[in-house]
Amino acid sequence: MSSDVPDPTDVEARAVENVRIEDEMEQSYIDYAMSVIAGRALPDVRDGLKPVHRRILYAMHEMGVTSRSSHRKSSSIVGETMGDYHPHGDSAIYDTLVRMAQDFSMRYPLVDGQGNFGSMDGDPAAAPRYTEARMAAVSEELLEDIDKDTVDFSSNYDDRLQEPDVLPSAFPNLLVNGSSGIAVGMSTNIPPHNLGEVIDATIELIDDPDATVEDLMEHVKGPDFPTGANIVGRDAIYSAYKTGRGRIRVRAEFEVEEWKNGRERIVITELPYQENKARLVERIAEDVNEGDIEGISDLRDESDRDGVRIVVECKRGANVEVVKNKLLENHLEKTFGVINLALVDGQPQVLSLKETLEEYIAHRREVVRRRSEYDLAEAEDRAHILEGRLKAVENAEDVVDLIRNSETRDDAKAALQEAYDFSAEQATHIVRMQLGSLTSMEAAEIEDEYEDVQAEIERLTSILESEQELLAVIKDELSEIKDEYDDDRRTSIIEDQGTVTHEDLIPEEEVFVVMTEDDYVKRMPISQFDPQGRGGKGIIGADVKEDDRVATVFRANTHDYLLCFTNQGKVYQLKTYEIPEMGRTARGKSAVNILDLDPGEDITAIVDTDAFGDDEFVTMATRHGYVKRTAGSEFDNIRSTGIIAADLQEGDELVDVEVTDGTKDLVIASENGMTIRFDEDEVRAMGRNARGVNGIDLQGDDAVAGLVATDEGDEQDLLTVTQNGYGKRTPLSEYRTQSRYGKGLIDIKTGERNGPVTTAKAVSADDQLVMMSERGQIVRTRVDEISTVGRNTMGVIVMDVDDGDAVASVDVVPAAVSEADDDGEDEDEDEGQNEDTETVEADAAN
Template sequence: MAKQQDQVDKIRENLDNSTVKSISLANELERSFMEYAMSVIVARALPDARDGLKPVHRRVLYGAYIGGMHHDRPFKKSARIVGDVMSKFHPHGDMAIYDTMSRMAQDFSLRYLLIDGHGNFGSIDGDRPAAQRYTEARLSKLAAELLKDIDKDTVDFIANYDGEEKEPTVLPAAFPNLLANGSSGIAVGMSTSIPSHNLSELIAGLIMLIDNPQCTFQELLTVIKGPDFPTGANIIYTKGIESYFETGKGNVVIRSKVEIEQLQTRSALVVTEIPYMVNKTTLIEKIVELVKAEEISGIADIRDESSREGIRLVIEVKRDTVPEVLLNQLFKSTRLQVRFPVNMLALVKGAPVLLNMKQALEVYLDHQIDVLVRKTKFVLNKQQERYHILSGLLIAALNIDEVVAIIKKSANNQEAINTLNTKFKLDEIQAKAVLDMRLRSLSVLEVNKLQTEQKELKDSIEFCKKVLADQKLQLKIIKEELQKINDQFGDERRSEILYDISEEIDDESLIKVENVVITMSTNGYLKRIGVDAYNLQHRGGVGVKGLTTYVDDSISQLLVCSTHSDLLFFTDKGKVYRIRAHQIPYGFRTNKGIPAVNLIKIEKDERICSLLSVNNYDDGYFFFCTKNGIVKRTSLNEFINILSNGKRAISFDDNDTLYSVIKTHGNDEIFIGSTNGFVVRFHENQLRVLSRTARGVFGISLNKGEFVNGLSTSSNGSLLLSVGQNGIGKLTSIDKYRLTKRNAKGVKTLRVTDRTGPVVTTTTVFGNEDLLMISSAGKIVRTSLQELSEQGKNTSGVKLIRLKDNERLERVTIFKEELEDKEMQLEDVGSKQITQ
């Protein structure tokens, strides 16, 4: 330490004391840091609120402008533009200039391109542009609007770094570039992050502000919907958008645009648009990393099929995975969904200011007024100068003989000027213009042209004076110019704003509410299919395959419900399990489906006998019926808290099993059918409401070897449909069946013969429904009940479906189409289980 002090003292002795000043180190550090900070803020990191450009961007555009690289001229090497800008205006590294220019040529970086690039200027995968000696560039057509009228004293110029050139402090900016293209930058102690917006919407907002200077940010939101990013994607409308419109700070949630496609064997998530500033390659690597770490399951394959036509990232989904659930996991764990922070900080009069949307538009509008006023003054001065000269020329033309004589007699130009001034009161400027006239300008035709020009100039001068004196006229002109920009460069939004979706991600937030067909096989394979998978056929049709099954397996259950419905699985053991409909993976008509044991914790010896959907638990009942005719009624609200691990739904004897469960409304008449063709009809209020775990009472009297094979209600129709195992069926009015008390034997409804086979189902219908019949081979035939005529009791019926040898009818389902609200409903009316 002492040695260092000696060195300092020695240096001081050798210094000239007259030039050495003692200052505080703290003060010097503060001053130097502030100078550095202001230099970064003003000259590097923050854009000017008027033209939306940082100095380097402005210099690149102006350098290309004075270099003649206009949009209607041939491309020039990028190296030439970079060299000109670096030598004249921006004495920094050439790569900084080239990177800036390249970004203005990237359609995935800028919403509205300012540089028209030719060659490889990088990609959304993070590839860098080719070397500047290979690429070519010029100003885009829209960039010309930023520089429009810059030669008419519309903006201030300052000396460049060496004083040999002049550069503009701001561009005229005929469109609001700050908001159209946005900006981002990190300064000292502050940063800016401004999203891009749609040009047409911005112009509409400016026009609204001109017409109503007192408009609120809520009113601006009606025309400027929110950000509009270069890469498109979806924007989830949140309070963050309103916040930055009001305060200049907020957050924007950007979600990739993803479609669910059905491939040959499985579903796939196809990403067609990704959030702004997301690197596609990095995104893919992150997904692969999560799969390897087993943080995300359900992805079978991922590949990038992107091309010149656009992004196409295909994520194949495993068969046992619900695509919507996987998509939500990807939104949570990857940059398929991002949050864009908004901090609208920009330079206003050389100082950083946080601007809200209205203030940003006002600053731009004030700039346009200033540009218009300066341009008008410039034009006015030029026109007044020309008008003054024309006045002198016309005086000379009207006195041409005298003027010629004066010029001939004058010894030199100055003598001629003086004489013209004395004779005709022409000042020196006018006199010089007269001397410079060509003889051909003295013809009558040319004189007439001068007079016409003078008149036009007079009108134009008067108009310029009106513009300068009338701010309303100024705003009118600005509106017209903005409308021209909109007509020429306005376009549709790329980013769609979603107003009815929460930014919080849950398993159902992205699952479309739609009607789907849920199918289940005897061995418990579940599948979700679109309602349009089945085609209407005439009675007796052979049908199409509805579900491919394994050997000794066939269709057991089929219903239509909403993707957001609860599905309740009732088993023959009297238990109930619950899942959401969308949890069943979407499949194809010919797929085998997914085992139910993958979704619910069913025991090995349990068989699902009824599958019902519920949307509202507040009203209604579940009506239970066992194989031996035991019935029970329980309120729906006792089943709200059922989970996938199941709970007891009904109790019964060991030699009995649950046959079916239906929903009732409290005032229904119950119809129970038997395998021997008998039907009992009684009112449901004969049964008191019992608890979920309670036992029931007898509903139908059965003979030995006879079992229940049908359960329905009067709410489902005024006709009774009876169908035999061999595809024979008939319709009979329910009025032909007397109302009895429960536990009666009932009335004969179908004459059971070898032709009919045992009764598969008996159910009530209206007669205008469609009938879906499922065979043991997994075929499904859909036909209209209107093709089936009404018959009496105890008849054998007609052929409903053509069955092949060893093929039998196993299940019948009624399909109702409500034309008014276009909603689809299916009533599950039968059970596959037939006991002889």
């Protein structure tokens, strides 16, 4: 080399920086760790995908390999993904593609595979040149509207193409399909869930941003694994959803079958998630051969394409319970460690169930907003063009002449802009129009399209201007996806085998539940109260404290789920056995320990949820005469703090509730003795937050006392009971049907002697009544003890009420229940019965 040519290696450094080796290693390792965390191992909370999953789906989208296209060779998909978006080994891409196609790995597979994609036995998939794939229909929902500027894009690895940073994701895929991965210093393990349950929880959180994890768990019962099996216990599920971490026990589904020659066998039909079936059978066989499990004579894997079936045959005389427990202890149960770790704004974060859904809702809100802006711009551009076309049609002859007399297209455009004030875009479009577009039929089509575009502009504008409208769009789209892809749960949630639940310890029996105005509550067996004759004082049913009084008494079964409606228009859910059982002379337990009642809130009506059918309604009446119907399904999920049942006016109270089916007649009774009967259809069904409609035109200081639902041809009687213990029953047929919001008919004459009406009930002659006074006296009597009379009477004494006391509540014990309790025997009258009961004759005409 010539001495005149400089040595290229002999170049002086512009700057030399001295660093500590440990600092450089630390920073380099952090950079590497974050690259693995964000670029490979952890899913994004918004779409639930890692980069490799996202790139495979986007590559298939760009290739047109959708669920409606034919299958494409897996090697082609892998090659496109690797060449355009994911510059890593083809084996890593293919392994990911294979897992997305396995119905035993993904709860809702994102890839529709054709060929050998592996098995639960751990068999590997065939080579990519032998298998074919296309997108599954559900995965297209993840990419829906991606071409409408809904998400951000970044340059691919060689700056040649653009790839999405995240997918629009029309459903919460992170929870629905779960995810697992090991990063540097951290790992994630998110179980799959049922799509319908997750969507219901998402909608619940949209409607009520203050919903707790407990509220969301009313919808998301727990993980739902593609292989089914059972989750043992609920505490671990709650912990995982509350904190983002938990250890869930998953147990195989099996049953013990009687077999030939008196022998038994255990048949396993579902395995814990990610269990290798072949390896499981091998481990059981090894334990049998080594003597760790005794009593097994044969072990076979009879599984096929229809499902898992592993048969464990027991020896003659073997204790099958011991064999079963050994299998559970060592083989049929495993722990799934939940670590709900995902990327939030590029940073790893452990999330609770609520936080995960909140992040998804925020993402979806942004997607819908950007999509609406894109569609609005498109619609406005189209409306602008249509306005030009309409003006051109109106001046068709002049426009044609102007264009024909122009030397060039540019001259024609300029002339149109000058003559008709067209924009450049409108002029360009008009010059390109065909003469056939100027016909009257074409003009009508343009006008129709213009009206449709204007309507679309209004819709999109309302979405962008109203947060509620935007959230409504999100809920509607989620509901549509649920309708399309929802299926039944595969994984059951069971109590720990061998344990007895609290409910199992509670005998199933009919009881009376007593509540006081100061919210003391207790239950007592019906058997403690023998039937008496009409007019007795009864016996002590509750020892109320001074200044307190009984508010209500009702009959229930200890295993019933009850809806407790309060005077303030709220409803709570309660299991009867959760109410403490106490003796007759006990005061009861404060209801705040059982129900989260507000100050001044009293339970005024109880509905047994077992009474609900698919098309039934909860019909309510308020003290001021309003009545409303709400579908029973609106009360399926009730929080521990209660939910609103009716929106009451100031000073109004909820008085009574009935379960109806749309075919009933409603009878409203007032305190001053008036009743009105009208068809249930006159009260339209409405939501929980509605106030209702006028049911009865109350006069003066009158108020509603009760509500009765009856059939048009009902042979029952209307029982009316007043505050001073008087009552009567009159055939319901004597109450003619009227229009809603009338004054009604006279039902009972009220005055100082019998007092205002306390309640009204529909009864049959074989039923029994339970009446309780404000001071705690309780009477159980037969309905047939009360004579049938006409409407306009004062009634007879049905309960001997002391001075200063009053009837607080009346409940009906149906004939079937009372007969079972009485065991078919006639009871003697109670010693406290009043022998000189007085009957007040009717003294007025109808």
